[in-house]
Amino acid sequence: xxxxxxxxxxxxxxxxxxxxxxxPKKGKNLVLMIASFVFYGWGEPVYLLFMLLSVAVHYxxxxxxxxxxxxxxxxxxxxxxxxxSLALLGYFKYADFFIQNFNxxxxxxxxxxxxxxxxxxxxxxxxxxxxxVDVHRRETPAQRNVIKLATYVSMFPQLIAGPIVRYVxxxxxxxxxxxxxxxxxxxxxxFLIGLAKKVILANSLGELCQIFLxxxxxxxxxxxxxxxxxxxxxxxxxxGYSDMAIGLGRILGFEFLENFNYPFxxxxxxxxxxxxHISLSSWFRDYLYIPLGGSRVGxxxxxxxxxxxxLLTGFWHGAAWNFIVWGLIFAVLxxxxxxxxxxxxxxxxxxxxxxxVLLVVxxxxxxxxxxxxxxxxxxxxxxxxxxxxxxxxxxxxxxxRSYGLIIVLAxxxxxxxxxxxxxKLRTRRWAEKMLAVAEPVVSIVFLLVMTGYLVDSSxxxxxxxxx
Amino acid sequence: MKMKKTNLIIVATVVLFWLLLSFAAWIxxxxxxxxxxxxxxxxxxxxxxxxxxxxxxxxxFEDYAKDQFPARDTFRMFKALSRYYVLSxxxxxxxxIVDGYAAKLEFPLKENSVNKAAAKFRAIYxxxxxxxxxxxxxxxxxxxxxxxxxxxxxxxxxxxxxxSLIRExxxxxxxxxxxxxxxxxxxxKTDLHWKQENLAAVVDKIAGALGVSEELSPNxxxxxxxxxxxxxxxxxxxLPLKPDRILYLTNEATENSTVYNAESELYAPVYxxxxxxxxxxxxxxxxxxxxxxxxxxxxxTTERExxxxxxSFGSSxxxxxxxxxxxxxxxxxxxxxxxxxxxxxxxxxxxVLFLYNTLILNSSEMLR
Numbered sequence: 001x002x003x004x005x006x007x008x009x010x011x012x013x014x015x016x017x018x019x020x021x022x023x024p025k026k027g028k029n030l031v032l033m034i035a036s037f038v039f040y041g042w043g044e045p046v047y048l049l050f051m052l053l054s055v056a057v058h059y060x061x062x063x064x065x066x067x068x069x070x071x072x073x074x075x076x077x078x079x080x081x082x083x084x085s086l087a088l089l090g091y092f093k094y095a096d097f098f099i100q101n102f103n104x105x106x107x108x109x110x111x112x113x114x115x116x117x118x119x120x121x122x123x124x125x126x127x128x129x130x131x132x133v134d135v136h137r138r139e140t141p142a143q144r145n146v147i148k149l150a151t152y153v154s155m156f157p158q159l160i161a162g163p164i165v166r167y168v169x170x171x172x173x174x175x176x177x178x179x180x181x182x183x184x185x186x187x188x189x190x191f192l193i194g195l196a197k198k199v200i201l202a203n204s205l206g207e208l209c210q211i212f213l214x215x216x217x218x219x220x221x222x223x224x225x226x227x228x229x230x231x232x233x234x235x236x237x238x239x240g241y242s243d244m245a246i247g248l249g250r251i252l253g254f255e256f257l258e259n260f261n262y263p264f265x266x267x268x269x270x271x272x273x274x275x276x277h278i279s280l281s282s283w284f285r286d287y288l289y290i291p292l293g294g295s296r297v298g299x300x301x302x303x304x305x306x307x308x309x310x311l312l313t314g315f316w317h318g319a320a321w322n323f324i325v326w327g328l329i330f331a332v333l334x335x336x337x338x339x340x341x342x343x344x345x346x347x348x349x350x351x352x353x354x355x356x357v358l359l360v361v362x363x364x365x366x367x368x369x370x371x372x373x374x375x376x377x378x379x380x381x382x383x384x385x386x387x388x389x390x391x392x393x394x395x396x397x398x399x400x401r402s403y404g405l406i407i408v409l410a411x412x413x414x415x416x417x418x419x420x421x422x423x424k425l426r427t428r429r430w431a432e433k434m435l436a437v438a439e440p441v442v443s444i445v446f447l448l449v450m451t452g453y454l455v456d457s458s459x460x461x462x463x464x465x466x467x
Numbered sequence: 468m469k470m471k472k473t474n475l476i477i478v479a480t481v482v483l484f485w486l487l488l489s490f491a492a493w494i495x496x497x498x499x500x501x502x503x504x505x506x507x508x509x510x511x512x513x514x515x516x517x518x519x520x521x522x523x524x525x526x527x528f529e530d531y532a533k534d535q536f537p538a539r540d541t542f543r544m545f546k547a548l549s550r551y552y553v554l555s556x557x558x559x560x561x562x563x564i565v566d567g568y569a570a571k572l573e574f575p576l577k578e579n580s581v582n583k584a585a586a587k588f589r590a591i592y593x594x595x596x597x598x599x600x601x602x603x604x605x606x607x608x609x610x611x612x613x614x615x616x617x618x619x620x621x622x623x624x625x626x627x628x629x630x631s632l633i634r635e636x637x638x639x640x641x642x643x644x645x646x647x648x649x650x651x652x653x654x655x656k657t658d659l660h661w662k663q664e665n666l667a668a669v670v671d672k673i674a675g676a677l678g679v680s681e682e683l684s685p686n687x688x689x690x691x692x693x694x695x696x697x698x699x700x701x702x703x704x705x706l707p708l709k710p711d712r713i714l715y716l717t718n719e720a721t722e723n724s725t726v727y728n729a730e731s732e733l734y735a736p737v738y739x740x741x742x743x744x745x746x747x748x749x750x751x752x753x754x755x756x757x758x759x760x761x762x763x764x765x766x767x768t769t770e771r772e773x774x775x776x777x778x779s780f781g782s783s784x785x786x787x788x789x790x791x792x793x794x795x796x797x798x799x800x801x802x803x804x805x806x807x808x809x810x811x812x813x814x815x816x817x818x819v820l821f822l823y824n825t826l827i828l829n830s831s832e833m834l835r
Contacts, residue, residue, distance in 0.1 A: 001525075006492070006532040014489040042525045185474045188481060204554070216575055395574070395622045402557035409554070436473050440480040447485065452546030455536045456560070456705065 001042040003244045004198050029151045036154035047118035055150045058128045062135045066142040081132045089125045097319035120160030131167035140168045148174045157248035161241045163259035163279035177253035187250030194243025197236040199450045201410045205233035208403045221392040223383045231365045232410040264414045267353040269333045307331045326368045491537040503702030508534040547705035562704035565619045568656050569700035570611035576624035584831035585636025592639050600816035605640035608780050608824035614651040643676045645669050655711040658698020663783040664714040670787045682791035687716035696748045720790040723766050729759040752782035758803030767793035772817040778827045804835045
């Protein structure tokens, strides 16, 4: 089920929240778990079984790890748990990629499995792995209550597109959490902001990308417009989803960690990845990069560690070479930054570093969105005038005219300008009062407009669902 | 304490509003049709194990929930206003407005589609008219974009290529160019069609080519429908547009002729006034979309017959040519397989006019 759907907003969510808040504390996890199963099963009823199987396997193995803590057997259970989850992920997500490449390399023609990718499998696999690994690391006790563990894994606000919430961050909340009108207000506001980011900005930018993809007469300018539009689309699509997840979590009494922190204001690639998809990069940092030795190793080993982590980060996003190359682009840039340029970078003016990061990110997302590397290469070449394309044509100018304000609005909203302005206003008493009056009015107007968009829409995908 | 009260008021206001909308969505009775969009609305899917297991039920439910949402047209208008006026987008649902005229973007030119249309017309000609004394004509009606889009910065298909492709592909027919006989003011503001009362120049041009100018008199009585007419673009765009009015022209021929609908096997007048209160008031002209109809004109002073292969534009034009013919047959191969034509018409010495608008030629997959 999509957050940005009439089914979710007007059928599922109101009913779930009413039941949830009417249920005594003891039963809230059960309500949340059942609601999450309905939410997940709504789109993919069959794949609910795989999620339940994952929960069951990790529930048992985590208990066994705890029982045999300090002995070799604990490691055996851990390896078994990790192997099980990665095998499941590998089968659904990567099997055909490996078969295709094996066929291409050997000339054989092994049949493809052609299995559909269960929604959110990459997210909940990483979540449940973090739980079992943390139990093995003795960072948290194993959960004895299977309902609580299933609630953690299946929790609908963040189940299918993150943020990747770690068990240790919500374990206390699963036992005891506070619900307050203040958290409800803050969560509601955050949810509506996320919904607006998704429905108004991301979907509109997505329409512009669709126009580009359908246009037969290509131009240089339209390639640049597309690159900007897709970069902003994926940001607002994903950060909008994260906002909705964080908002819903807050309404339900949980505090999920932030997943985005204005990545486009970064002045280095390192900083960009501290601000973009924070839950994924910190997961890789804690469960792969640091176990590999992190940065407190020799130069060669550091380069190896970075390459491995970013190769897998790219691969996590999708079973295709363009995702691997996308990850490796960042690996190379991070190696260059960390190993050679760390002292020089400080001396370069901030605006140049900022522009460089924007350009790299823009080009990287062209690679990210391409169906294959050839198309990625052609698009990037076209951006720099290859192929004797005209600078612009009527369709280009029309698209710019039609979506120009949205691009500008999206660019402004991708910076902390509005947040700063609101914070500044809040320091004044009169403004605080004004904002309190405006909040319900703006919320209702947003809800009406977004409902209009959803009722009259045919284009409403969530990009990160495919991961 | 004060903050808590503020929080409570804000949350209560928004949540109450949300719940009311939700409640309305739950209890809202289903409608069959959207009059503004001229389409059937999705109905609640049946809850069956198979459809739930496959996920089909859930997909259908979202379509149903969107289609049956309470005050749907008002919500669509909120979206349209926000897109068009707040975010300054140049169109909503591909419909743009210039000087009060709404038009739907149609680009690029699909050469394959135009060639297929030409091939279809040629096949009909070769099967039914080639070895007869029929005189065959073809005319293409430009859509509104032809007059509006380019000069206002909207993308358009390459019309010159379209005209040239269709002419080259239908060299068996005499081509009648009517592009210079129309302006944007000859079309409804809110609909894709042309206005019957503004077709004098087009009728002159076509009648001249067909050689029946002498038989046509310019004396029509203009009948005005007192209801306002919101055309298809008004509903599709969901933007607030000023309505049009439907006018229809009558004379002795239109008053006395009868229209035989081969599908329903019923007779109707040339102007079906009941349609003025129906889903699409433009259907007043020859009762709207009908696969095959025959108009018999008892007042005709000639035995000449006309066969028009046409789309909906032909419905408002045909009555204006009626005076010159004893019988006019209209065939709409969007709704009737062209292989069936021979079952209904025997071609011998009729005038045959292929009359299609550019939108159909650019989407000719609908021609059967």
